[in-house]
Amino acid sequence: MTTLIDRIGKTDKEDAAPVRGAARHPEKRHRPDSPVLRKPDWIRVKAPTSQGYAETRAIVKEHKLATVCEEAGCPNIGECWTKKHATFMILGEICTRACAFCNVRTGLPEGLDADEPRRVGEAVARMGLAHVVITSVDRDDLPDGGAQHFVETIQAIRAAAPATSIEILTPDFLRKPGALETVIDAAPDVFNHNIETVPRLYLSIRPGARYYHSLRLLEQVKARDPKQFTKSGLMVGLGETRDEVMQVMDDMRSAGIDFITIGQYLQPTPKHAPVARFVDPEEFAGYAAIARAKGFLMVAASPLTRSSYHADADFAQLRAARAQSLAAA
Numbered sequence: 462m463t464t465l466i467d468r469i470g471k472t473d474k475e476d477a478a479p480v481r482g483a484a485r486h487p488e489k490r491h492r493p494d495s496p497v498l499r500k501p502d503w504i505r506v507k508a509p510t511s512q513g514y515a516e517t518r519a520i521v522k523e524h525k526l527a528t529v530c531e532e533a534g535c536p537n538i539g540e541c542w543t544k545k546h547a548t549f550m551i552l553g554e555i556c557t558r559a560c561a562f563c564n565v566r567t568g569l570p571e572g573l574d575a576d577e578p579r580r581v582g583e584a585v586a587r588m589g590l591a592h593v594v595i596t597s598v599d600r601d602d603l604p605d606g607g608a609q610h611f612v613e614t615i616q617a618i619r620a621a622a623p624a625t626s627i628e629i630l631t632p633d634f635l636r637k638p639g640a641l642e643t644v645i646d647a648a649p650d651v652f653n654h655n656i657e658t659v660p661r662l663y664l665s666i667r668p669g670a671r672y673y674h675s676l677r678l679l680e681q682v683k684a685r686d687p688k689q690f691t692k693s694g695l696m697v698g699l700g701e702t703r704d705e706v707m708q709v710m711d712d713m714r715s716a717g718i719d720f721i722t723i724g725q726y727l728q729p730t731p732k733h734a735p736v737a738r739f740v741d742p743e744e745f746a747g748y749a750a751i752a753r754a755k756g757f758l759m760v761a762a763s764p765l766t767r768s769s770y771h772a773d774a775d776f777a778q779l780r781a782a783r784a785q786s787l788a789a790a
C-alpha cells in the first residue's frame with residue numbers, strides 16, 4: 462500500500478510514551494535520527510475541527526475500522542473527512558513491510574477479521590459515498606497476501622452500497638501466485654497500486670518491493686480487464702532527479718496506466734527517510750503538464766496530492782476523459 466505521511470509522534474491509538482518512530486516501527490529503533498526539515502508555507506494545513514470531520518470520525522470508530530488517513534497521519538484529513546471522504550485500511554493495522562517512508566505500524570500482524578468487509582460496506586452506505594477508496598497493509602504472512610479479503614470487501618460494498626464506485630489501492634502481492642488475478646476478477650472500478658519512487662531509490666525507500674514487479678502488476682490489470690482504470694502514484698522530494706521522474710512516467714505509460722498522482726514526500730518521524738527537498742508548486746505544475754503530454758488520461762500533481770485525495774471527483778473526470786478519447790478515436 463502507499464501512504465504519504467505528515468505526523469511526528471503519537472496517533473490516537475497510542476497512549477504510551479512519545480514514540481518518535483520507534484514504537485510503531487521496531488525495525489527502525491536503532492537507526493540514527495534524520496533531521497526533520499521545516500515545512501514550507503504551501504504544505505501547511507489547518508487542524509481538523511469541522512462537524513463533518515467529527516461525524517466521519519464517529520462512523521469510523523463505531524464500525525471499528527482503520528483508515529489510512531489516520532494511520533499515515535495524512536495532512537488532508539481535515540478537508541477530506543469534512544466531506545466524508547475516508548480511505549479505509551483493511552487487513553489489520555500492522556504491515557509486514559518496512560518501507561522507509563511509511564508511518565503505518567510494522568510488525569507481526571494478527572489474524573484476519575472476517576467481519577471487517579461487512580462493516581466496511583455498512584460504513585460506506587452510512588456515509589453515502591459516491592466513490593470509496595479501500596487500501597490495506599501488506600500481508601506477506603498470508604498465503605494469498607489478503608487477496609480474498611479484498612474480494613470480500615468489494616462484494617460487501619456492492620451489496621450495501623450498489624451505487625458507490627470502488628477504487629482499491631493494493632499491495633504488490635509479491636510471491637503470491639494467483640492473488641492478483643483474484644482481485645482483478647472482483648472488478649473494482651479503479652485498480653491503484655503505487656510505484657512510490659524511482660527505481661534507483663527502491664533499495665533504500667521501498668526495500669521489500671521490486672520496481673518492475675509493481676509496473677508489471679498494473680500492466681497485468683489492464684491486460685486482464687481493460688475496463689478497469691489503472692492508477693499509480695509517485696512521491697517526490699526523496700532525492701530523485703527530474704529525468705528519473707520522466708522515465709517513470711514513460712514506464713507507466715508503457716504499462717498502460719491511465720492516471721498518475723504525484724505528491725510531496727513528508728517525513729513522519731526522525732527515524733524515517735529524510736526529505737531531500739520540498740518541490741515547489743510550479744514544479745508540480747510542470748510535472749503535470751509533462752504527464753498530460755505523455756498521454757495519461759488523468760493527472761493529479763501538487764504538494765498535497767495523495768493517492769486518494771479528491772478521488773471521487775477525479776474518478777468522474779477519468780470516466781469523462783475515457784469517453785472523450787473513445788469518441789475521438
Ligand code: SF4
Pocket residue numbers: 529530535536537538539541542546547548767768769770771
Ligand atoms: S488524501 Fe486520502 S488518505 Fe489523506 S485524508 Fe484524504 S482520503 Fe484520507
